[in-house]
Amino acid sequence: MMRSKKRTGRESLWGNRKWNKAVSLILCGSMTASLAACGKEAGKETGASNLQNNAGGGEVLLEQALNEQVKSHSAQTGKEETVYVLADAQGSIRQVIVSNWVKNGEGSDMLTDVSDLSNIENVKGYEDYTPGENGTLTWEAKGSDIYYQGTSDKELPVDVKLSYTLDGQEIAPEELAGKSGRVTIRFDYENREKQIVSINGREEEIYVPFAMISGMVLPSDTFSNVEVTNARLISEGDNLLAVGVAFPGLRDSLNLEELKEGMEDEEKRKELDELNIPEYIEISADAVDFDLNMTMTMAMSDVLSDISLTNSIDLNDINESMDDLESASHELIDGTAKLKDGTGELKDGTVELKDGTGELKNGAAELKDGTGKLLEGALDLKDGTNELQKGSSDLKDGTGRLAVGSEDLKAGADTLKNGTQELREKSGELETGAGKVNEGTAQLTAGSKALAEGTKALAEGSAALDAGALRIQQGLASVDAAIAAMVKACQGSDGSIGLVEGSRSLAEGIAGLDSLLNRYFEMYEADINGKIEALRQMAAEAEARKTEAQAGLAQALEHQQEAEAALNAACVPETKTIEVEVEAVGTMPQTTISGSVTGYSIEPVTATAEVPVQSISADEVQKAALDYRNAGEMVAAYQAEAAAAQAEEEAIQQIIAQYTQELMQSGQFGNDVQTASQAAYIKYMKEVSANLAAGAQTVRAGTDSLYQALLLLNDGQSGVPALAAGAEELKEGTEAAVTGTKQLQEGTEGLNGGIGTLKEGTEALQTGTAKLAEGTGKLDEGAASLKDGAGKLNDGAKELDEGAGKLQDGAAQLDNGALQLQDGAAQLDEGAGELQDGTAELDEGAAKLQDGATELDEGALELKDGMIRFDEEGIRKLTELFGDDVERVIDRIDALKDAGDRYHTFSGVQEGTEGSVKFIYKTDGIKAR
Structure with missing residues (x-):
């Protein structure tokens, strides 16, 4: 096949x-x-x-x-x-x-x-x-x-x-x-x-x-x-x-x-x-x-992947395979006839299946209704268990508090028993005390008379006190007004400057004046110091020029000596003398002090020098004489420059000494009258300025202290106003005291009448205390009974609390079970819903299966007819069409299959x-x- x-x-x-x-x-x-x-x-x-x-x-x-x-x-x-x-x-x-x-x-x-x-x-x-x-x-x-x-x-x-x-x-x-x-x-x-x-x-x-x-x-x-x-x-x-x-x-x-x-x-x-x-x-x-x-x-x-022609067909015997295919087609025709019979039975079975799925669908719907009600009941049960658990919890709390209260009651009963016993004992003492009170009332009667006489004297004294308080109040008002005026003066008003502000301004102004004077004197001293420093620089420059002039003078003297020696040498060969007029230094006294020339005098003269000569020309002698003269002029020039530098240095040193003395005397009196007066004035001004500044600060501190004291006196909480207020209160108090003494006098009169009533009350008290002693005995007996009952109540409260605890635990377990029941009911309801849907789908599928079975039955019939045509038209034509070329076709199809698989x-x-x-x-x- x-x-x-x-x-x-x-x-x-x-x-x-x-x-x-x-x-x-x-x-x-x-x-x-x-x-x-x-x-x-x-x-x-x-x-x-x-x-x-x-x-x-x-x-x-x-x-x-x-x-x-x-x-x-x-x-x-x-x-x-x-x-x-x-x-x-x-x-x-x-x-x-x-x-x-x-x-x-x-x-x-x-x-x-x-x-x-x-x-x-x-x-x-x-x-x-x-x-x-x-x-x-x-x-x-x-x-x-x-x-x-x-x-x-x-x-x-x-x-x-x-x-x-x-x-x-x-x-x-x-x-x-x-x-x-x-x-x-x-x-x-x-x-x-x-x-x-x-x-x-x-x-x-x-x-x-x-x-x-x-x-x-x-x-x-x-x-x-x-x-x-x-x-x-x-x-x-x-x-x-x-x-x-x-x-x-x-x-x-x-x-x-x-x-x-x-x-x-x-x-x-x-x-x-x-x-x-x-x-x-x-x-x-x-x-x-x-x-x-x-x-x-x-x-x-891979549409050709399932085709494996080379494995299923013997390529060496393709014609035989064709015959087998033709034979198989006949068997296929017979098989399709049987298939038609089977599809008929399948069609009948699907009708019964459709009826069964319809019943199953109805049953699933009823199951869904039941699970829905179960779920509702589980929800109600869960709500109830929630309330039960809450109530049991409240009950447990109440029994707990009851147990605690019973303990307190038991302790209170014990205390009450002890208290009644003590009350019983004290009631006797009360009876004795009542007798003493009765005796004391007699003494109170005598004392009330003395009180009446004292209140009369008190009334007279309070009137005098009230008059004195009025005078104090009036005096404090005057003091308060004066202090307010002083505070106003310190603070200033109507645009005027107050004492406090004025003292502060005075102190600040004097301090500024003192600072200004000090700055002036410092500037004055700085100016003198600057001038002294400039003069010192000028003296140093003069000293330098003097030193330079002295060095030049030394060189000129040496040159002059050399020229003199040359002149003498020019005249040596002959012993005769000649007279040569030479303008030279006539008198040149010199005084050397500390290595410097301090005095000099140059007077040009015409001297006659007698020098021996030997056949020497007049030109050489004249030249030597000229050199000697020039050297003398150089000496004179350097001597003049050195003298000028010396004089300038001495003048500068004198000025420096004057400024230094003036500066030193600015703080003390010197010998010179004018300089001493100026220095004394400067010193005096400094002292006066310092004293003024110190005094201004003292005045400022005093005014501040005065102002603060006045503020304290003017303070409404602690000063004169407070004293005035206190005097007012004292005045009101004395008035009240006068009134009170009158009331006290009236009260003492009433007290005399009340004492009689008190005496009657104390007698009644003595009688009542006797009855109290009798009642406390009975109370003591009742407290003993209460103590016994409180003990029993305490024991029962403990047992009740233990039972409430067990009830609370059981309620919690019941609530947990109800929750599980609720979840289970929900799952069951959900499953029933799915079952209902599934049965509906199954019923629908069964209907489709029924339709499909009908179509399959019809298709099987068509297949049967088609197979007959396939045998007649397909198989025979396939065998006739390719014949010996089938092997080549199969090889190509296998190659295509392999290409698809790859x-x-x-x-x-x-x-x-x-x-x-x-x-x-x-x-x-x-x-x-």
């Missing part, structure tokens, strides 16, 4: 046109069975998780329906990829999001994967990963599977493009929104994924066999008269569902043209041309106010890991704005 089914698959590809259309419809129909309510609008997606979790009803159901066509991988280890392609209404890609599920079949702590995605994030856990080389990702799996997603900008293996026409004219999707007319929507696919494979011993390039399943929801209030190409229509309520399948590149990969060239039978070649391998999908409909939510396409490459990842997979990948293309809806 397995071989027959697989040959039937080949017949569906290469048999007659009607059968191939049937195969396409079967593929579409199997994935549209659950797309009943796909009319809701899908939300906008921002990621694969949103695409899966937040989509609208139509989108989710459409994706589920497409997923039914994808092979389910049940391997415990491996990687599954879902590539979500988000595109606009024409198929232009906006974003590609890849969702990966890495299965951790061995429960490893670390899980290694390979991926070239960007923006990777964990979508179902908190596990982290470490990136490595060549796209390696090492996840800290901790025994769990890893679910993550990322984005990619790689080229997709298949492109999906949509085009639209309105009344035969191509139109942009945004312009189509809201229009009416005949609309055609076409899906075109471009397969870009090729592989090099070996077929019949030669290398060929084939396309990876992607199956493209596209679908859309067409609301019947918008679309009508719908026609499809390479698709199937399902009518469900108010919606139409169009789903189609296409195999882009498959026809080229099968190389049907080469197969057709090898066929000699023209009829077979014609039938091969009519073989329908769809490469596009087209939907046409009359639209009113065009509106389309979205479209969805699923792509997968394409098992888009973003990468770890070597040695089994992978699978599917693509989901979602295009935007077309909405009128």
Whole structure:
């Protein structure tokens, strides 16, 4: 049977046109069975998780329906990829999001994967990963599977493009929104994924066999008269569902043209041309106010994975296999007849199942009502236990206080017993004291008479006191007025300056005057010191010039001596003398004091020098005489300069001595009358200024002290005003005393009358104390009985408190149990609700199962008829069509299957890991704005 089914698959590809259309419809129909309510609008997606979790009803159901066509991988280890392609209404890609599920079949702590995605994030856990080389990702799996997603900008293996026409004219999707007319929507696919494979011993390039399943929801209030190409229509309520399948590149990969060239039978070649391998999908409909939510396409490459023709067919005996296939088809016909009988019985059974699920549904509804009432009762019980627990707590508090109070009562009864005993003893003493009081009243009578006489004298003295207080009050008023005037004088008023302020200003002014005089004298002394310093500098300069002149004079004298020696030398050879007139120094007395020239005199004279000469010329003698004369002039010049410097220095020293003496005498009397008077005046002025400043400070301190004393005297709390107030109070007190003495005098008269009454009262008191002594005896007996009762009450209160404690604990346990009952009732009610919902779904499912069984029964009948036609038209034609070429066809199909199996990842997979990948293309809806 397995071989027959697989040959039937080949017949569906290469048999007659009607059968191939049937195969396409079967593929579409199997994935549209659950797309009943796909009319809701899908939300906008921002990621694969949103695409899966937040989509609208139509989108989710459409994706589920497409997923039914994808092979389910049940391997415990491996990687599954879902590539979500988000595109606009024409198929232009906006974003590609890849969702990966890495299965951790061995429960490893670390899980290694390979991926070239960007923006990777964990979508179902908190596990982290470490990136490595060549796209390696090492996840800290901790025994769990890893679910993550990322984005990619790689080229997709298949492109999906949509085009639209309105009344035969191509139109942009945004312009189509809201229009009416005949609309055609076409899906075109471009397969870009090729592989090099070996077929019949030669290398060929084939396309990876992607199956493209596209679908859309067409609301019947918008679309009508719908026609499809390479698709199937399902009518469900108010919606139409169009789903189609296409195999882009498959026809080229099968190389049907080469197969057709090898066929000699023209009829077979014609039938091969009519073989329908769809490469596009087209939907046409009359639209009113065009509106389309979205479209969805699923792509997968492993549609041929379950085909294993080489394992099930003996290629060396293909003709025999064809015979077996033909024979098996007959057996299949017989089997479908039996299947028809079974489906009839299934149909009858589903009717009974529907009746049972209806009863179960009714019972679940009754159970839900009961659990609802149970939950209400549990809530009421919980409220009651809450109140009971609160009341028991209050009771425990009360019994606690009762126990404490009984202890206090017991202690009080003891105290009362002791007190009554003492009262009994003291009552006797009271009786004795009453007698003494009676005796004292007689003495009180005599004393009251003396009190009356004293109050009379007191009245006379208080009158005199009142008159003296009045005189004190008047005198203090005068003193207060005088002090106020003095305070006013100290403070100043009406624009005048007060004594205090004036003394302060005087002290400050005198202090300023003293400071001014001191500054003046300091400036005076500073001026003299400055002049002395300038003169000293001038004396130093004169001394320097004198020293320089003395040095020059010494050199001039030396030069003069040299000239004299030269002159004498010029005259040595002859012994005769000549007279030479030389203007020289006639008299030059010199006095050297401390190495300096202090006096000099220059008188030019004409002297006659007699010098012996020897045949010497007059020129030489004249030259020597001229030198000698010049030297004498230089000596005279330096002597004059030295004398002038000496005189200047002496004059400066005299002035310095004068200023120094004047400065020294500024603080004391000197010998010179004028200078002494000036110094004495300066000293006197300084003393006077200092005395004035000290006196002003003394005056200021005295006025401040006087002012403070006056303020104290004028203070209303402690000064004269306070004394005046006290005098006022004294006056009022004396007046009150006068009045009081009168009242006292009157009271003493009343006291005499009251004493008689007191005497009568003391007699009654003496009688009452006797009765009190008798009553205290009875009270003592009652206190003893109270003491015994308080003890018993205390014992009972303790027992009551212990019982209240146990009641409180029990109430708490009861409240806890009621809470558990409430939770359980709530869970039971919730479960009953779920059971009710489940039974409703079961009842609905049973109805659907009944409908499905009916359809299955009808389909089995159609299958039976179809198998007869399959045997007559399919198997026989398959055998007749290919004959000996079947082996080549099988080799090509196996190569295509292998190419599809090898394409098992888009973003990468770890070597040695089994992978699978599917693509989901979602295009935007077309909405009128």
